[in-house]
Amino acid sequence: MTCIEARGLRKAFGKTIALDGVNLLVEEGRILGLIGPNGAGKTTALNAILGLTPCEGELRVLGRDPWAERERLMRDVCFIADVAVLPHWMRVSQALDYVAGVHPRFDRAKAEGFLAKTDISRTSKIRELSKGMVTQLHLALVMAIDARLLVLDEPTLGLDILYRKQFYDSLLNDYFDRNRTIVVTTHQVEDVEHVLTDLMFINRGRIVLDCSMEEFESRYLEVTVHPERVAAARGLKPIHERQVLGRSILLFDLKVDHVERQQVAALGEVRTPSITDLFVAMLGNKQGSKAAETQGVTR
Amino acid sequence: MNTQSNAVPESSLDSQVTAPAAISATRPMYWSVRRELWENRSIYIAPLAVAALYMLGFLISLMWLPHSMREVAAHHPAPQLVELAMPYGHATWLLLVTALLVGIFYSLDALHGERRDRSILFWKSLPVSDLTTVLSKASIPLVVLPLLVFAITVILQLFMWLLNIAVLLVSGAGAATLWAQLPLFQMELVLLYGLTVIALWYAPIYGWLLLVSGWARRAPFLWAGLPALAIAAVEKIAFHTSYFGFLLQDRLIGFAARAFDLKDKGGVPVDPHFIPLAQVAPGKFLSSPGLWIGLLVAAAFLVAAVRLRRYREPI
Numbered sequence: 001m002t003c004i005e006a007r008g009l010r011k012a013f014g015k016t017i018a019l020d021g022v023n024l025l026v027e028e029g030r031i032l033g034l035i036g037p038n039g040a041g042k043t044t045a046l047n048a049i050l051g052l053t054p055c056e057g058e059l060r061v062l063g064r065d066p067w068a069e070r071e072r073l074m075r076d077v078c079f080i081a082d083v084a085v086l087p088h089w090m091r092v093s094q095a096l097d098y099v100a101g102v103h104p105r106f107d108r109a110k111a112e113g114f115l116a117k118t119d120i121s122r123t124s125k126i127r128e129l130s131k132g133m134v135t136q137l138h139l140a141l142v143m144a145i146d147a148r149l150l151v152l153d154e155p156t157l158g159l160d161i162l163y164r165k166q167f168y169d170s171l172l173n174d175y176f177d178r179n180r181t182i183v184v185t186t187h188q189v190e191d192v193e194h195v196l197t198d199l200m201f202i203n204r205g206r207i208v209l210d211c212s213m214e215e216f217e218s219r220y221l222e223v224t225v226h227p228e229r230v231a232a233a234r235g236l237k238p239i240h241e242r243q244v245l246g247r248s249i250l251l252f253d254l255k256v257d258h259v260e261r262q263q264v265a266a267l268g269e270v271r272t273p274s275i276t277d278l279f280v281a282m283l284g285n286k287q288g289s290k291a292a293e294t295q296g297v298t299r
Numbered sequence: 300m301n302t303q304s305n306a307v308p309e310s311s312l313d314s315q316v317t318a319p320a321a322i323s324a325t326r327p328m329y330w331s332v333r334r335e336l337w338e339n340r341s342i343y344i345a346p347l348a349v350a351a352l353y354m355l356g357f358l359i360s361l362m363w364l365p366h367s368m369r370e371v372a373a374h375h376p377a378p379q380l381v382e383l384a385m386p387y388g389h390a391t392w393l394l395l396v397t398a399l400l401v402g403i404f405y406s407l408d409a410l411h412g413e414r415r416d417r418s419i420l421f422w423k424s425l426p427v428s429d430l431t432t433v434l435s436k437a438s439i440p441l442v443v444l445p446l447l448v449f450a451i452t453v454i455l456q457l458f459m460w461l462l463n464i465a466v467l468l469v470s471g472a473g474a475a476t477l478w479a480q481l482p483l484f485q486m487e488l489v490l491l492y493g494l495t496v497i498a499l500w501y502a503p504i505y506g507w508l509l510l511v512s513g514w515a516r517r518a519p520f521l522w523a524g525l526p527a528l529a530i531a532a533v534e535k536i537a538f539h540t541s542y543f544g545f546l547l548q549d550r551l552i553g554f555a556a557r558a559f560d561l562k563d564k565g566g567v568p569v570d571p572h573f574i575p576l577a578q579v580a581p582g583k584f585l586s587s588p589g590l591w592i593g594l595l596v597a598a599a600f601l602v603a604a605v606r607l608r609r610y611r612e613p614i
Binding site for chain 1: 326327329330331333334337338413416417418420421423424425426427428429609610612
């Protein structure tokens with residue numbers, strides 16, 4: 001079943017175009033990473049999906065129009081923006097009471113269970129909690145809601161590596177199943193690299209890459225080229241080249257460049273690039289982003 | 300009751316069918332109002348503190364009571380009820396003003412604070428509509444505060460009354476029977492009526508304050524007041540008239556002349572410390588166009604505030 005379907009999403013703030021004809025198709029049971037530089041339109045896209053902002057174009061989330069039916073939609077959608085969002089004056093017990101009061105799908109016992117694994121005291125005010133604890137609390141609230149779509153906008157911003165690891169671990173182990181969908185934006189790409197099932201790059205309001213992780217792995221290849229084969233390697237038109245410790249590392253897009261895996265493998269040491277490497281290759285400089293716009297779009 | 304801890308795919312589909320019915324339409328409203336009381340404890344602390352302070356002052360004044368009663372008894376054989384009711388009236392007015400101030404400050408912050416601290420994103424991530432949110436916030440000055448003031452005033456006045464009688468009985472100063480005549484029940488009925496009248500009459504003011512608090516990016520206090528001043532000033536300069544000023548003045552104090560007969564049958568003005576039940580004029584109040592125009596304006600402000608909240612993002 002389709003979870004999010006968008007066609008030609010467009011949104012401008014004055015002269016700044018935040019979304020410039022975005023098409024999205026997210027199936028149920030996926031974990032989509034929406035990656036892009038600052039100001040690329042990630043948050044605007046998420047806000048549109050959550051019904052927080054109106055925009056032009058066609059948009060259905062779980063079969064509903066988010067802008068027209070936000071209240072109804074929020075029974076099936078959960079949302080963690082960044083850690084500053086929980087009201088600082090609230091007590092932990094009040095947060096539990098309130099969500100239990102207004103949310104038909106909230107399982108209080110489950111939330112209490114998650115909280116029991118943390119050091120969070122029920123009587124604390126949220127302003128007294130550390131940043132990591134606030135995120136734990138928010139995650140406990142959200143994971144106790146039987147929702148079908150979870151939207152995470154920089155959920156682990158400002159957290160240390162232990163909290164970040166724990167965050168995604170709980171999400172995968174205690175929450176995710178094939179009826180749920182997760183959309184996450186983050187700058188800490190390494191954290192989500194092995195969590196995602198789908199990957200999307202967004203730049204200047206446009207989707208410049210949209211592929212599943214399987215496709216990503218079979219399509220992109222990074223090779224540390226032997227010095228004597230650099231010229232030959234460049235002849236195969238890599239989409240990016242960088243120098244590390246005097247060695248050239250070239251990144252190939254096998255689908256677009258029509259290069260065979262064996263051809264590239266003959267050039268040197270081969271591996272799947274990290275998401276960060278591909279991101280830098282496609283969006284790292286003006287040339288790169290232009291190349292991405294012409295080559296990368298698959299849908 | 301609606302979910303199971305180890306959500307198997309198939310059974311979670313079942314729960315999706317059954318769960319939504321679990322919450323009735325009034326529950327989000329109830330919890331939204333509770334939420335407001337958690338966040339803004341001044342709503343009940345301020346009137347309680349004022350009542351406590353007043354009680355303290357009243358307790359001290361009890362020391363002079365037997366003496367002054369003998370004085371009164373010596374000079375006036377039958378003291379007026381109005382004089383006896385004076386401290387009770389003061390208590391009422393003090394609590395009314397407190398509620399007004401709390402209501403104004405609350406309303407100006409209600410839709411501004413949640414944007415300032417970005418918590419609006421959390422509230423909007425829950426299945427509570429903008430209409431429910433705005434109505435719950437409007438209900439604080441229009442329903443919750445009046446009810447609180449009523450309850451606190453009744454309890455305060457009851458204590459004052461019992462203490463008055465007790466002190467006079469113990470000191471043997473007499474005149475305790477006079478207090479027994481004080482129509483406390485009648486006074487509370489008039490208070491309840493007055494609180495309803497004020498809430499209805501002030502509804503457009505609170506509506507405006509809520510609208511401004513949802514609209515202004517900063518300084519909602521200034522935005523709420525300055526336009527009124529500006530309009531009045533422009534009118535004065537351009538037309539040498541003050542209709543807008545009169546309109547505002549009428550909105551602030553005009554409820555009294557409409558909801559009460561301020562002169563008794565003999566044409567003697569009624570003392571605002573003790574308004575007898577006979578001077579209550581609900582028919583006159585309900586038939587005054589000012590009330591209905593005001594309520595329409597209030598509704599328009601609230602509709603605008605609901606629409607505005609849909610578009611509003613953190614500031």
